[in-house]
Amino acid sequence: MKPCTKNQLKRLRIALILNSDRRNKYIKKHNIFKEMGENVFYQPRFIPSDPKLIKIHNNVIITSGVTFVTHDIFDMGINYMNKDKQVPTLYKPIEIMDNVFIGCNSIILGGVKIGNNVVIAAGSVVTKDVPDNSVVAGNPAKVIETFGEYLEKRYNSYHSYDFDDLWNNFNKNKTSK
Numbered sequence: 001m002k003p004c005t006k007n008q009l010k011r012l013r014i015a016l017i018l019n020s021d022r023r024n025k026y027i028k029k030h031n032i033f034k035e036m037g038e039n040v041f042y043q044p045r046f047i048p049s050d051p052k053l054i055k056i057h058n059n060v061i062i063t064s065g066v067t068f069v070t071h072d073i074f075d076m077g078i079n080y081m082n083k084d085k086q087v088p089t090l091y092k093p094i095e096i097m098d099n100v101f102i103g104c105n106s107i108i109l110g111g112v113k114i115g116n117n118v119v120i121a122a123g124s125v126v127t128k129d130v131p132d133n134s135v136v137a138g139n140p141a142k143v144i145e146t147f148g149e150y151l152e153k154r155y156n157s158y159h160s161y162d163f164d165d166l167w168n169n170f171n172k173n174k175t176s177k
Contacts, residue, residue: 015045037098053093053110060096063122065105068094072110097132106141117147 017023020043028036033051037058048068075087092110100114103122114130121137130136133147
């Protein structure tokens with residue numbers, strides 16, 4: 001049996017660290033990504049296959065299940081079909097600027113730059129650059145509002161830490177529709 005490489009052991013170690021704060025410290029200490037700024041919260045348990053193709057700037061939250069696709073392996077299929085002319089793998093970096101939130105189970109494709117002050121809604125598939133100060137959602141992800149509009153909605157929304165009140169409001173809203 002072939003022994004594990006250092007990178008494979010690091011990936012395994014990251015997956016086994018249950019506490020996300022400790023996992024973030026380990027990722028930063030071992031320079032797993034090309035760049036990882038200050039106040040980065042990386043919740044996924046698994047590291048992308050080519051983390052050196054990903055730059056993460058400051059104040060970024062990456063929630064669980066987010067997938068980064070920095071390359072395709074379509075070349076394998078083409079190369080199996082045509083042994084005479086081999087096609088190379090396409091590698092494309094990803095850059096995430098300051099003050100970005102990426103929602104659960106989003107997919108970020110290679111060659112994408114996510115601007116400053118951006119929210120990516122859960123389950124979105126980001127196929128092209130995301131402009132500064134925007135909120136995107138969908139498959140493919142599209143701008144649905146500005147960051148300022150989103151913040152205004154959040155500031156004006158009902159705030160309560162009383163769970164009974166939250167459930168009562170939830171049920172009242174559901175029955176009034």
